[in-house]
Structures are given as structure tokens and as C-alpha cells.
Amino acid sequence: MLPTRGLARGRLHIVTGKGGTGKTTCAAALAIALATGGHRVLIVEVEGRQGLAQLFDTPPLPYRETLLAHAPRRGEVYGLAIDPEEAMLEYLQLFYNMKRAGRALRSMGAIDFVTTIAPGLRDVLLTGKLKEAVGRKEKDRRPAYDAVVLDGPPTGRIRQFLDATKEVVGLTKMGPIHRQSQSVIDRLHRPDTLVHLVTLLEELPVQETLDAAAGLREGNFRLGAVLVNRTRPDLVPASVLVRGRPDRVRLEKELASVGLSAQMVPDLAREVTAYAQRQKMQADNLARLRPLDLSTISLPEFSPPVDMGAVYDLAELLHEELR
């Protein structure tokens, strides 16, 4: 495995992955890991599903940065759920000084319509807000956040999401929107913006990870780590198997030494065979990720429902890896 050093120096961390791979959990753990040791980190969600509030067990997040959790050794994690409509109003205010008109448009349902007709616009607003948060300075000119983590769109949509602003630049040749878009594009391509890929060691998630990585590289985005979620420990050493299966006579004998009856042997043998098969599938899928040439961080499986305790455990693991 490649060293993961240097990943912690990223300022903007974009976490993507196939649906159901545990993207939100990993993003939250990464935010806590980055905040560990007195840092201030913002975690942002854009898919409008309040996954962070559910995970952190807080009321739904408003369109305002809210303290979500403390990280070990005086770290702080803030949360923000970016709402496209609110971001649009902010944008109208910023560039056209037309907040009130914006409100009127919203009450007509026009903003919803606009973001429907030009789906890319929604992503432009979201990435624009993200860029603003990363670049924001306090009065003493220090950055407001040491790092920003995005619980991003799924792998199938990530390239489109990150490139949305590019299309807008193509449409508007000059003016404030053009300038703004250009600076968002620059922010997303800087070397301290990292895209992390969450995957499981199963066929489809790995395939999507490989496809997304290729697409992101083609788009000149910098890839961070592959977070291999829900890995199971290798419990069955190859040495106890004969052609992929346990020898039942041997199993019976060994179990007898601790007083377990022979009756269990067939069922236990089946469990061992199935587990060994899963182990092999994990190893095969891990091997498929190798050509990516990225740091790979394995995160263990937790029994659902994954609670904050598990997230802190993952964060500690990530913190160790990132150091």
C-alpha cells in the first residue's frame, strides 16, 4: 500500500462512493479525524437528505454552519446542509443585489423550476458555496476552517457535479458569473482538493470506483484515498483448508477437544466454507483496486445501526492512517 501521508494536508476533501457503501459515515469519520488535535473542520452535505443529522443524532441541519461534534483533543466539527434554493438567493443577492426579487421568485416556485430546467445550475450553486467556505477568512485573516469535508454525490454523478461549473463558463463569456465560475473551477482542481472514493469489496462498488477514478483523473481532479469500508477480518487461514473446504474429520476431532458434539460439524463446516469464499472475494476485489495506485485504507465492519461510537472508532483509525 502507498503511504497515506500528506492526505491530511488537503483543505477540501470530497467524499464519493456508490450508494449504500457508507459514504456519509466515512465522511463524518474523516471530518472528526481531521479535526482531531485542535482543528476546526466543516462537513457539508448537498443531497438534501439530512444524512448528517441522522448520523450525529441532531435535529435537521439548517442552512447555517452548526457545531455538530467535538473531536478528540479540542477539535471541532461544524455541519452545514446546503440547500440549493437558499444558495440561489445568496447568489442573486451577491451578483445582482436582488434579494427581495429572489424571494418573490421563490414564492412562485421559480427557483425550483430554474434548477430543474438547468440541473447543472444546482451543482454550480453547491460547489460555489463550498468554495466560499474553504476560502473564508476570520477577522485575523486566518482561515475560518482548517479543512472542509463534503459528503458528496454518489460516484455515478460526481464528475458531472464537479464539472458543472465548467459548462457555465462555456455559456457565459464574461461578467461576474464567469469570474466566479472560473475561481470555483480553480479551487476544485487545486492540489489540496482531494477526492476520496468509498467502496466495499464487492463487484459493483469496485467497478464503480474504478470507473469514477478514471473519469476524475481524465477531468484532472486529484484523487485522495480509497476508503474500503466494511472489511471483514481474515478469520480462516488457507492452511486449515483442503481445496477451499475444511476437512470434516479433522474439524470433528478438534471440536471434540473442547467438548463440542459431532452434530455441529456439517453446519460449522458450511459456515467456514462460505466465510472462506467471502474472504477470497474480498481479496480478489482488493486486487482489482491495486492498479489505481492510490492509498487504500481499510475500515472494519460494524453491526448496524452504526452509531456515533463506531464513527469515533473509524475516525481514530483514519487519524492514525493520515498522520
Add this chain to the structure above:
Amino acid sequence: MPKSMSTQPRAAPLLDVDALIDNPHTEVLVTCGSGGVGKTTAAAAIALRAAERGRCVVVLTIDPARRLAQSLGLDQLSNEPHEVLGIKGTGRLFAMMLDMKRTFDDVVTAHSTPERAEQIFANPFYQSLSSSFAGTQEYMAMEKLSQLRESMQTDRANAPWDLIVVDTPPSRSALDFLDAPNRLGRFLDGRMIRLISAPARAGGRAYVKVISASFSLFTRVLTKILGSELIRDVASFVSAMETMFGGFRERADQTYQLLKADDTAFLVVAAPEPDALREASFFVERLSAEEMPLGGLILNRVHEVPAPLSGRAAEAALERLEAGPDDAPLAAAALRVHVVGSDAAAADNRMARRFAAAHPSVPTARVAALPGDVHDLTGLRTVGTLLAKRPKSA
């Protein structure tokens, strides 16, 4: 429904998959659920099982894994069903993969003149609408379903299939399948889209004067944000599609109504995880509110431990083994596997019970987690067998 067992009270009634697919009255099965729970595999497995029990089945898949697609002969580009080879018995299985752009093109072709259709196809707004618009995939899945249904019901004697199994598009929310088509229909029919295209039709300026101040503000902001080019594209798209408007919404409504027919059954697929089950809950509640027929819940990838040994007993035995004098690596591995498996099974059981407590009347079928990925007919057959399996009675 089978009676519940007395010794070990089941948390939920059993979903009898075979009874459902053997019933000739069942003509449409829709599998739905949030992304990553094994919907596509479940749909394919049910279709195969139904075919091998004598039905003539067509399965509409949306985005199957490559190897699964290949095993169904779906590697060639086709927006029409074709027969899957290697089916045992007298039934037949047809499979197809949804091509949403081609389905949309077909709808346009069917509802306009060739010249108009060409005009629409060339419109940049149509191109983005038909290939990447949120909701288009769901609308087109519904559209394809109603086409398949029509071909079945207009001429039953000669129809190639008597059962349609539909997979639904991968989305975060299972509800999208029900809501997106209507949203697209409303959008294409709506006031707003007519509004921005109105200046183009009414000759620009003169028209703008007539409409209210807020509307003119609306177009102004829109032009500023979206650019005049996009507005022009949308406007010319709207005027080219004029004849089809109304048709869109009507069609979406019609298909939606058909989903309430009693020859249809929804199968909600979920994995024993909080997010997936929460989505399943939303969906089940929605179906009941809409009076749509729920077949039941397929609880996929459930961990099972066959050996009659509690996790705690296995742990104790493992401790004795490690403290003892004998080297027993195989038994140690087996006991560790059993401990981990028992924990996972217990967690899955908790999740399943929680769902059943909230929805006590939803029949449920459990499918044990398989050690590998499913990518051929043999694998699908195994899933089918697991789906229809009844739990051992105590």
C-alpha cells in the same frame, strides 16, 4: 398466507413468492427499494424462477451489473425484449435493458410528424432532457412498462409473455419511482415552461409588456442566469412539442393509475440496514396511502448461522480452546467464524424485528446472504430458491 409457527413466533407473516408467481392473475411485479440492496438481482431471480415454473416472463432491468447483463444476453444494445437461452421447463424468459434516450425518442416519434421529430431531436435542450434529466429514467421505465403491458393485454392469445417483472431505477429514495414521472409530466406541462417560451411565440417585447411585472422580472432573471441561448432552446422545444403536451402528463397519470390494478404487486427490497429499511418503510406507507398493491418485503442479504450453537457458547469454547494444550487451528477458525456470524445474524434479526413491529401485516421473505456475487443463471436460480425457501419449523 401460511400460518405462523407457535414455538418460535415469527415477527412477520411469510411472503410466499411461489404462490405469487404461480397465480396466473399476477401480471406485473415491480421490485423497488433504495440503491444497493440487490433490486436488480431480485427482479432477475424472480423472473427466472417464474419462467422455470412455467410462466412466460419478460424482465425489464434498468442498470444491471455487467456480468449479470451478459448472462441474460443483454450485452447487445437493444431497447426491445429478447429471449434468454438456457431456461429449464416449458416457460420462457425474455429480458431487456432500459435505454431511456431511445424510449424517449420513440415517444416523440410516435406523437409527431417526422420533420417535427427531427427538429426536436436536434434541440440541445431535448438532448439534455432525454439523457440526464432527473426523473426521465423513471418516466421512461413507466413508459416501457405500459408498452409491455399493452402488447400483453391487447392480444392475450398471441402475447409472448404473461408476466412482466420490472426493476426500478437506482435512486436514493424508492419513492422516486412513483413521484418522478409525475414531476416530469407536470414540468413539461406546467405554467413556467410556457411562460419562458411565451415571448418567443408572441413576438417578444409586445408580449412582455402585457404580462405582469413579476413575470417579466422572472424572464429577466432567467435570461441572466441561464443565458438567452438556453431560453431559446427551451422555447423552440416547447413550440415543437406543442402537440405532445398534455399527452405527457396524461400518459404519466395513466401509467400511475395502472399500478393500482390488482394484477400488479410491488415487492419492496431492502437489506437489513437502517437506511434501506427506513426507505422500505416510507415506500410501504406510501403504497398503502395510494392503495397500491403491496406483495411484500424481500429482506435481502440476511446473515444466517446454521449451526445450533449460540454465539456465547462458541466464544466460551474458543476460550477453552485457546487456554488448552492442543493445537486446533481449524476448530478455532470455525468458532471465530461462528461468533462473527452470530453477531451479524443477531443484528439483522433486530433490524428485521424493528421493521416488522412497525409494519406487522407486511409479508416478508428473507434471502440469506450469499458468499459471492451473482452473475449467471445458476446464481439467479440459487437466489430464487432462497427467496422461496420456508424457514425450518422448530
